[in-house]
Amino acid sequence: MSFLNHLCPSVLNLKVLGGIHMPRLVECVPNFSEGRNLEVIQKIIAPFIATEGVKLLDYNPDKDHNRVVVTAMGEPESVKTAMIAATGAAIKEIDMRQHKGAHPRMGAVDVVPFIPIQDFSMDEAVALAKDTAREMAEKFSLPIYLYEKAATVSTRENLANIRKGEFEGMQEKIKQPEWKPDFGPDYIHPTAGATVVGARMPLVAFNINLNTTNLEIANKIAKCIRHISGGLRYCKAMGVDLKEKGIVQVSINMTDYTRTPLYRVFEMVKFEAQRYGAEIVGSEIIGLTPMEALIDTAEYYMRIEDFSMKQVIEYRMLE
DSSP: OOGGGGSOGGGSOEEEETTEEEEOEEEEOOEESOSSOHHHHHHHHHHHHHSTTEEEEEEEEETTTTEEEEEEEEOHHHHHHHHHHHHHHHHHHOOTTSOOOSSOOSBSEEEEEEEEEESOOHHHHHHHHHHHHHHHHHHHTOOEEEEETTOSSGGGSSHHHHHTTHHHHHHHHTTSGGGOOSBSOSSOBTTTBOEEEEEOSOOEEEEEEESOOOHHHHHHHHHHHSGGGTOOTTEEEEEEEETTTTEEEEEEEESOTTTSOHHHHHHHHHHHHHTTTOOEEEEEEESOOOHHHHHHHHHHHHTOSSOOGGGSHHHHHTO
């Protein structure tokens, strides 16, 4: 059954196309800087559960990263309402002065991307991101930067550029004229830091684990595969030390899996790891991912010829 059946039709803006009700849908994948305290995480995700017109699809806490990735979808205004309520909960519960984790971060509500899904354009997603950012800034005295498709200047399109320096460095960075926030005060929130909000295409968070404790190896591989360092297009990557597991990880964001497929990244990491006597011991998808991204990989490894998404039962059910 499609998750659309769980969304209350009475609270969705519906358009009738050929006699079929087509809801306007946007996905929101906020990252919050808490991956260990389940009680706090429950408070953060509560608005996505309680708000009509919104479906909480997934939430994925990570203890090493000390971060939770939430995936919600629904009618644009309802998603905005839930996101603002979740922001309030996160700011109340998270103190960035005490926060430590393997993943780069600059705020309690670290990054908030909006992704157009159905009958909702990228331009509309950008407008929604700006409206949400403006309200978050005004309500919580939170400095907010716009990124990706919503960026106001080219240097802010890349999330890594904005987040460089992290929470600890933002106090001085924000004073520089070129890093004045798009919304909110020109100083960081004392406990919640700063937030990045934007609009983008679907992203696949794809991590590959290596059988070594040497973080330098993961960093070298990440540098080799990421686009900014001359690697694969639409690939962002960094090395992460997973202390609890006793291994290191190449943490990857694929910003356009249709142009650079997951199997290509996997094979390149495997090839580069061999240079250092390391091997892949597993991989993981964080949050949700488009079915096509995984089907494409299965097609490659199984050498399936002339495969079509229309051969997938679930896909045909949703047509």
